[in-house]
Amino acid sequence: MTVTVKPVRRRKASFLDRLYLPAIAKGLSITFMRMFKPKVTMQFPEERWTVRDEYRGMPVLVSDDEGRPKCVACSLCEFVCPPKAIFIVPDELEAGNNVERGPAVFDLNMLRCIYCGLCEEACPEEAIFMSKNYLVWGAEREDMIFHKDKLYELGGVREEGVKKWKDK
Amino acid sequence: MADVKTVFINGVEYPFDAGQTVIQVAHENGLDVPHYCYHPGLSIAGNCRICMVEVEGDAKPQVSCKLECAPPPWVSEPLRIQTESELAKSARAGTMEMLLVNHPLDCPICDQAGECHLQDYSYQLGQGQASSSTAKTKLPKNVAFGEKIVYDAERCIKCTLCVRFCEEVTETNELNLGGRGDEEIVIMSSKGEFETDYSMNIIDICPVGALTSRDFRFKSRLWFMDFADSVCTGCARGCNVITGGRNGSMMRMEPRHNADVNQWWMCDQGRLDYRYVNTPTRIATPRIKTADGVWAAATVDDAILAAAAALKAAGGNVLVDGGCTLEEMHLAQQLAAALGGKATYAAATGEADGFLRVAEQGANAAGAELLGLARATKAGAAAVLVVERDANVPQALRDGADAVVVFATDADHVPASAQVVFPFGSSAERDGLFVNTDGRVQVAQRNPGIGPDNLTPPYELLEEILGELDAGYDWHGRDGIVAAIQAQPAFAKISLPAAQATAEVGATS
Numbered sequence: 001m002t003v004t005v006k007p008v009r010r011r012k013a014s015f016l017d018r019l020y021l022p023a024i025a026k027g028l029s030i031t032f033m034r035m036f037k038p039k040v041t042m043q044f045p046e047e048r049w050t051v052r053d054e055y056r057g058m059p060v061l062v063s064d065d066e067g068r069p070k071c072v073a074c075s076l077c078e079f080v081c082p083p084k085a086i087f088i089v090p091d092e093l094e095a096g097n098n099v100e101r102g103p104a105v106f107d108l109n110m111l112r113c114i115y116c117g118l119c120e121e122a123c124p125e126e127a128i129f130m131s132k133n134y135l136v137w138g139a140e141r142e143d144m145i146f147h148k149d150k151l152y153e154l155g156g157v158r159e160e161g162v163k164k165w166k167d168k
Numbered sequence: 169m170a171d172v173k174t175v176f177i178n179g180v181e182y183p184f185d186a187g188q189t190v191i192q193v194a195h196e197n198g199l200d201v202p203h204y205c206y207h208p209g210l211s212i213a214g215n216c217r218i219c220m221v222e223v224e225g226d227a228k229p230q231v232s233c234k235l236e237c238a239p240p241p242w243v244s245e246p247l248r249i250q251t252e253s254e255l256a257k258s259a260r261a262g263t264m265e266m267l268l269v270n271h272p273l274d275c276p277i278c279d280q281a282g283e284c285h286l287q288d289y290s291y292q293l294g295q296g297q298a299s300s301s302t303a304k305t306k307l308p309k310n311v312a313f314g315e316k317i318v319y320d321a322e323r324c325i326k327c328t329l330c331v332r333f334c335e336e337v338t339e340t341n342e343l344n345l346g347g348r349g350d351e352e353i354v355i356m357s358s359k360g361e362f363e364t365d366y367s368m369n370i371i372d373i374c375p376v377g378a379l380t381s382r383d384f385r386f387k388s389r390l391w392f393m394d395f396a397d398s399v400c401t402g403c404a405r406g407c408n409v410i411t412g413g414r415n416g417s418m419m420r421m422e423p424r425h426n427a428d429v430n431q432w433w434m435c436d437q438g439r440l441d442y443r444y445v446n447t448p449t450r451i452a453t454p455r456i457k458t459a460d461g462v463w464a465a466a467t468v469d470d471a472i473l474a475a476a477a478a479l480k481a482a483g484g485n486v487l488v489d490g491g492c493t494l495e496e497m498h499l500a501q502q503l504a505a506a507l508g509g510k511a512t513y514a515a516a517t518g519e520a521d522g523f524l525r526v527a528e529q530g531a532n533a534a535g536a537e538l539l540g541l542a543r544a545t546k547a548g549a550a551a552v553l554v555v556e557r558d559a560n561v562p563q564a565l566r567d568g569a570d571a572v573v574v575f576a577t578d579a580d581h582v583p584a585s586a587q588v589v590f591p592f593g594s595s596a597e598r599d600g601l602f603v604n605t606d607g608r609v610q611v612a613q614r615n616p617g618i619g620p621d622n623l624t625p626p627y628e629l630l631e632e633i634l635g636e637l638d639a640g641y642d643w644h645g646r647d648g649i650v651a652a653i654q655a656q657p658a659f660a661k662i663s664l665p666a667a668q669a670t671a672e673v674g675a676t677s
C-alpha cells in the first residue's frame with residue numbers, strides 16, 4: 001500500500017500575530033466579561049453534585065428495616081466481580097439470627113473496583129448497592145480496602161426490596 | 169415368553185443384562201436421565217418421580233429407575249422408551265413443580281449450590297413462577313445428625329437415599345422417615361450419633377443440600393475451588409477420592425467411584441484426615457541450618473547443594489514415610505545405594521473395620537514391599553528422612569534416626585538433627601503411584617489449589633540430590649522413573665500407568 005502524503009500549507013504569522021499583544025488583550029477581555037456573569041465553579045468538596053438516580057458510585061452493604069445485615073455471604077458478587085475487588089470469608093451465624101450464614105470478612109478493594117455494578121446485579125439478597133458516593137479516597141493503600149463494618153455504615157438501612165429471611 | 173434382549177431408548181437399540189432397569193442402561197450408555205432417589209449402589213425406591221420417561225404405546229409415563237428393560241411376558245417386542253419426548257418432559261416438569269412448592273430456595277446460603285441436582289433440574293425443567301401461592305412449610309433447619317452432619321428438613325426431598333444407605337450399606341439403621349405429608353422429615357435414632365464411621369457418605373449421596381458437612385459448612389463456594397482426582401492415604405485401602413482446595417488450603421475430600429476399591433464410599437476418618445494439610449506450621453520453602461544453629465530460608469538450588477554436601481559427609485540409610493509414592497520410594501532406594509546404606513519405610517498399624525478400612529496405615533506399604541524396602545519397626549540411624557505424617561513416622565522414629573536431610577510437611581516434625589529441610593507436599597499435592605492393599609496400582613494427582621506455591625515435586629528434588637552426589641545417577645524425569653520401576657522383576661506382572669495418565673474418573677452421583 002502506498003501512503004500519499006499531502007503537505008499542509010501554513011500561513012505565515014503576520015506582524016500583529018508576532019506581537020502577541022492583541023491576543024493578550026482579547027484573552028483579558030474575556031476574563032473581565034466573566035467577572036460580571038453568574039459563578040458556575042462549585043466549591044468542592046464543601047459543595048457536591050447531586051447525582052442522578054442511576055448513578056453508580058461506590059458499592060456499599062445495606063441492612064434491612066430492622067437493622068439486620070442483609071448479606072448472607074453467598075459470594076456471588078465475589079464471583080461476578082470482574083477485577084476481583086471483593087473478598088469474602090463466609091461464616092456461620094449464631095442461632096437466633098434471621099439467617100444461618102453471613103460474612104466474617106467482607107473486603108471491598110476500591111483500588112480495584114471499576115464501578116461496573118455487576119455486584120448489585122448479581123446479589124440475590126439485594127444486600128449490596130451502588131451508592132451515590134463518588135468521593136472515595138485514602139491516604140494509604142490499606143485505607144482503600146473497605147471492611148464489612150464500614151461498608152454497612154456507608155450503606156445504612158434500606159427498607160424496600162427482598163426480605164427473604166425476615167421470618168426465619 | 170419371548171426372549172427380548174434389547175431395549176430401544178430414543179430410537180437407538182441397546183442390549184441389557186437380566187434385571188437391569190431403563191435408567192441403568194441409559195446411564196451406562198451416556199444418556200442423561202434425571203434422578204434423585206436412584207443410586208447405583210442402593211436398592212431402588214422409585215419415590216421421587218423425576219426420572220419419568222415415556223414408554224411408547226403407554227398413555228402414562230413411568231419411572232425409569234424401576235422400569236425393567238425386559239418387557240412383560242406377554243409382549244414379544246423390545247420396549248421403546250423416549251426420554252426427551254413431550255410427555256416425559258412435562259411429567260418431570262410437573263414433578264419439579266411439586267418439589268419446589270415447599271422448597272425454601274436457600275441456594276444463597278446452601279453449601280450444595282453448584283452440585284445440587286434440584287438446582288440443575290430446576291434450570292432445565294423448572295418455571296420461573298410458582299403456580300401455588302400457599303406459604304411454604306416451616307421445618308427444622310440446622311439439625312445436628314451426630315457431630316459431623318447437619319440436616320435441613322426444609323431442603324430435604326424425602327428421597328430416602330440416606331435412610332437406605334444406613335439400612336443397606338452400613339446396616340446400622342440410624343435414620344428413618346417421621347411425620348406425614350408436608351411435615352415428613354428424616355429423623356435420627358434416639359442415640360443421636362452414628363454408630364458407623366461411614367456416615368458422611370450420606371452427604372455425598374443426598375441429591376440436595378439437606379445433608380451437609382459440619383466440617384465443610386460455609387467454608388467455600390464450589391466454583392472457587394480446584395479439584396483433582398487422587399487417592400486417600402489414610403490407610404492402605406487407597407479409596408479413590410476427589411480433593412478440593414482453594415488458595416492453598418485443602419477444603420474437603422470426597423469419594424470417587426471405583427467399583428474395585430471403594431465403590432462409592434469412603435470412611436469418615438479418611439475423609440476428615442485431610443486437616444493436617446492446613447496446619448499453620450507447614451513448611452513452604454527449603455531451609456538450611458546456618459553455622460550458629462538457626463534456620464534460614466534457602467533457594468531450592470542452594471538447598472540441593474547443601475543436602476548433597478551434608479550427605480557426602482554423613483552417608484547412611486534412608487527412611488521414608490509409608491505414604492510416599494512409588495516414585496519417591498524408588499528414588500529413596502537409589503539414594504540409599506549411593507550413600508552406601510539401605511532404604512526402609514515406616515508405617516503405622518491401626519484397626520481394620522471390616523468394610524473399607526484396613527489395619528495397614530501406610531498407603532503405599534504394598535508398593536514398598538514390592539520395591540524391596542524393609543519395614544522400619546524401631547528407630548535406627550538414617551541420613552535422610554521423609555515424613556509426611558506424624559502417624560507413620562512418629563517422634564521416636566524421627567529423633568532416633570539422627571537424619572541430616574529431612575523432607576517434611578510440618579515444621580513440627582523436623583528432628584533437631586536436621587541440617588537441610590525440604591518442604592514435602594501432602595498427599596493432595598504430589599503426583600504419583602500407589603499400590604493398595606490388594607496390589608492395585610492407583611494414580612494420585614496433584615491439586616494445584618492446595619499447598620504452598622511453587623512446591624518442587626519431591627521426586628525432582630531427590631533426583632537432583634542424586635545427581636549432585638556423583639554416584640553416576642542420570643536424570644530420568646517422572647516417565648523415566650516409572651519405566652525404571654516397571655523394569656524391576658517384582659513389577660513384571662503389574663503394568664504401571666504412564667506418568668501423564670489421568671486417574672480413572674468414575675461417575676459421581
Ligand code: SF4
Binds near residue numbers: 059114115120
Ligand atoms: S462495582 Fe463491579 S468492580 Fe466494583 S465491586 Fe461491584 S462488581 Fe466489582
Ligand code: SF4
Binds near residue numbers: 074075076078128276
Ligand atoms: S451477592 Fe449479596 S448476599 Fe451474596 S455475598 Fe455479595 S453482597 Fe452478600
Ligand code: SF4
Binds near residue numbers: 328373378
Ligand atoms: S436428607 Fe437428602 S438423602 Fe436424605 S431423604 Fe432428604 S433429600 Fe434424600
Ligand code: SF4
Binds near residue numbers: 435524
Ligand atoms: S478406608 Fe482407608 S483409604 Fe478409604 S477413606 Fe478410609 S482411610 Fe482412606
Ligand code: FES
Binds near residue numbers: 232
Ligand atoms: S430416580 Fe426414579 S423415582 Fe426417583
